[in-house]
Amino acid sequence: MTRTFKNTVLSLLIFFGTLSNTFAQNDADPAITSFGFGAASVPVGGTTTLSLFFLNNGDFQSLVPGSIAILVSLTNAGEYTAEPESGLAVVSGLPANYFTWTYNPATKALRGVLNTAITPGDGGQIDIVVKGVAVGSNTSTVNIQRLQPANLTGDFVGNNTLPPALLAVTPSLPVTLISFNAQKENSGVNLTWVTTEEVNSDYFEVQHSVNGKSWSVLGKVESHKDSKVTNNYTYSDANPGEGMNYYRLNMVDRDATHAYSRIRSVDLEGKSETNAVFPNPAATFISIDGQEGKEVKIFDVNGVLKTSSKVQDGQISINNLRNGLHLIQMTNSANQVVTKKFVVLK
Template identity: 30%
Template sequence: MVINNNGYLVIDNSAFLVIDNSNANALAVAGTGGKIISEAENDRIKWNISTTTGAYSIPWSTSVATGAVKIPLSVTVTGAGVGAGNVIFSTYETSADNNTPWQSGITNMCSAITNADGSLFVADRFWQINANGYGTKPSVNMTIAYNPAANELVGTNTIVETNLQAQRFNAGYAATGPCYVGAGSWESLLFGTNNAASDNVTNIIVPAADFFKDWILVDNLSPLPIELVSFEANCKNGEVEIKWVTQSEINNDYFTVEKSYDAATFFEITKVQGAGNSSVTNYYSVIDPNPSTGVAYYRLKQVDFDGTTTYHNIASTNCNPNSFDVNQLVLNNNALSFNVSTTADEELIIYFYDYRGRLVANKKEMIVKGNNSIKLSNLNISTGIYMLSIIGEYNNYSTKLMNTKD
């Protein structure tokens, strides 16, 4: 079948377009191209690919109501599956920024950073790429295109387009946390390289074991590309020991341990070789022989073999006995309140930034030994992630906060 000169085909009413030819050229476009509109999970293409390899292309587009913008999907089968299987394709824009309705089988949109619903980090579209009937599924390399001008990336979403990568849902993965309902998790694995100039995510290398059916595009500041069990920094014999544990790794080339004195500007202190592809627990440890006189912040940068870089949670330590603790943080009603417990008098400068690093408010505060209540009022903020940074004479502190109400 060839679709040319911007002709388009609409699949509707839970219909199947069945392609019974396993060759990659059984569906093609010509001239100025063609479009296929699905826009529902059950409006599908069933391609009986079987054990054939090659570059398969689905000329998806958005709905006619949103301009029928071309968002083609490319799936190159690099390793043949075992068995007379097929691949089912569909895609649709969700009706709301919280990505509802979910595809069948998805039980949550939990974020690894906030331990809460992370749907505002996700483009408002699902892709079904479902390999069926195989004893061993094929391995593939995919490119997923998106429409940056549509409501899929904007609205109330918190997305930086250049951060978009692909992620898939593992219905059999057991996860725990306050926002997990039922079985399944996005499993903290990211795939592909963002190509914002062409509005797609490319080089989505998916081995057979990771070929699950439900796919999204997500801002990579929210999830984690490796499954990081823990990351911590502790004072030990006049030095700082930085330790982390991974439960699984995919295409992980190396880690870089970075240090900061203000939780904003980081510099590299060492590199550590990653495990590549691993499904076993790996333990890592490095020493910083030059601890700070106050709070020092450490973060982990992970680099894939294709150069994709992802940053992980920040750990802090203070080897100075004159320290403080920040607790009881409450962000609502356009105000932030928190408590500082300290062992010494100290002048603090408090900064409050939005997700893009823009200063929302700042304040000088003189605290005294003991407990100190601090409040920032009239913030005039919207839903999203914010950063609190406290710079003191002896101590520094930084954390991310989620505002869930306008």
């Protein structure tokens, strides 16, 4: 065997060995690409969503059951907690089903162990509901634990631990609002709302919009000031505009602090809109009428699924979406698939 031939064979062995290592490093790559709260602050007794985006970022190999776990650590100081304090009840989103979750109230830590195979490119948004307990500023952390190294031969370095997410818990709101509804009534719109507790409350300001962005004041309704019983309120808009009309309450305290209610919409073309998506454009979240507790899917304009999430409190987070046109897919009351457009603009 000549020296030239030996050198050629050696070069080929080195090349294929390097190529093999390159493929191995990309076999399976569990990654958390974003992590944060749906709101920067929440009042005592209020709730918000802590969301993370998980996927198998590898090229060739599926993540196998038992190979990894996601650990989400909430604050230890007691300013906020999972709501309710049960891993099964608090975690939602389609990818959440890929994991078996447990929650430790003592350490305020959620741990999900992978229970099914995740193919390359598969994943999505996982949502955790948290509740404000005491005033304070808090952080939450997330990381991926490697449980079975023999079953995870790919790249495990990078984008698995993100900076802590920050949440401020503020003093409780002056009003506990349990419902706010808007319904077409003849040629007008009737607004109704119910409170169960009012502390130092002053009045309700009824606001109206035709686009969900610019608001005007329709009127003012006096509150019961201080109350621990159920109170019912009504307000009638006798001259709503044609098409979509949006309504919200500005709940004002006697020290001038205030908070807004959820937005409600009514279509004056004939019936209440059950699948309205607003605001549009949107930056951090969108509200969807008639989809509470349902799973909705968001696609880009090329039809690529970007996220799948359950509607909670009438909203879903869009923090992980890039600017541009998107399509949201949902089912209506007749179990028909409905697709609507919205724009992300940050």
